[in-house]
Amino acid sequence: GQNIDQPTEMTATxxxxxxxxxxxxxxxxxxxxxxxxxxxxxxxxxxYNVLDGLEEKGRFSSFxxxxxxxxxxxxxxxxxxxxxxxxxxxxxxxxQLIWGxxxxxxxxx
Amino acid sequence: xAGITQAPTSQILAAGRRMTLRCTQDMRHxxxxxxxxxxxxxxxxxxxxxxxxxxxxxxVPDGYSVSRANTDDFPLTLAxxxxxxxxxxxxxxxxxxxxxxxxxxxxEGSRLTVL
Numbered sequence: 438g439q440n441i442d443q444p445t446e447m448t449a450t451x452x453x454x455x456x457x458x459x460x461x462x463x464x465x466x467x468x469x470x471x472x473x474x475x476x477x478x479x480x481x482x483x484x485y486n487v488l489d490g491l492e493e494k495g496r497f498s499s500f501x502x503x504x505x506x507x508x509x510x511x512x513x514x515x516x517x518x519x520x521x522x523x524x525x526x527x528x529x530x531x532x533q534l535i536w537g538x539x540x541x542x543x544x545x546x
Numbered sequence: 547x548a549g550i551t552q553a554p555t556s557q558i559l560a561a562g563r564r565m566t567l568r569c570t571q572d573m574r575h576x577x578x579x580x581x582x583x584x585x586x587x588x589x590x591x592x593x594x595x596x597x598x599x600x601x602x603x604x605x606v607p608d609g610y611s612v613s614r615a616n617t618d619d620f621p622l623t624l625a626x627x628x629x630x631x632x633x634x635x636x637x638x639x640x641x642x643x644x645x646x647x648x649x650x651x652x653x654e655g656s657r658l659t660v661l
Contacts, residue, residue, distance in 0.1 A: 478655075
């Protein structure tokens, strides 16, 4: 079966660094996405990885290891506005997205 | 305005009633999707359309139908609503994966309560 696993909730301190992990099992693999979703709002695209390695985009970076079926999202210099849910999604061989339940990130001052 | 628009944003509905959620995009994306989002669960795909005139079933299609008469519109219909269809519904659009990163653009969501 296809599955995406990520922690339900994490807490971090403003100004710190946090790493949100995601493991995936998909039928075939065409990439791994991270989306951000603030409470009561729509998901918005953060990153896409299809090759192994780290993709950096400002304060956010995303890492992929295809051999391990593993990805993480790294958020640096945390700000209060980063409090949100972070959704991991794998793109399978049929180009359909398989979504994790999301990780709720709570930022404390 | 550019983007993807859903209506209504919120609706309370009696069980057994018929309801259509509307979705319109002006980005000329080929693919459109309907998801439902429930607490503790990931986004679950209801139906999708890779291009105008074609539709496909997702993970949880029962009780829902869609049509794709043109590129811009992708309505979702609940023929006879049941309480288990209480959820937040998101419409999304994007290029068919393979053309680019497959990034999806989401509407603001429709919160539906079936009593």
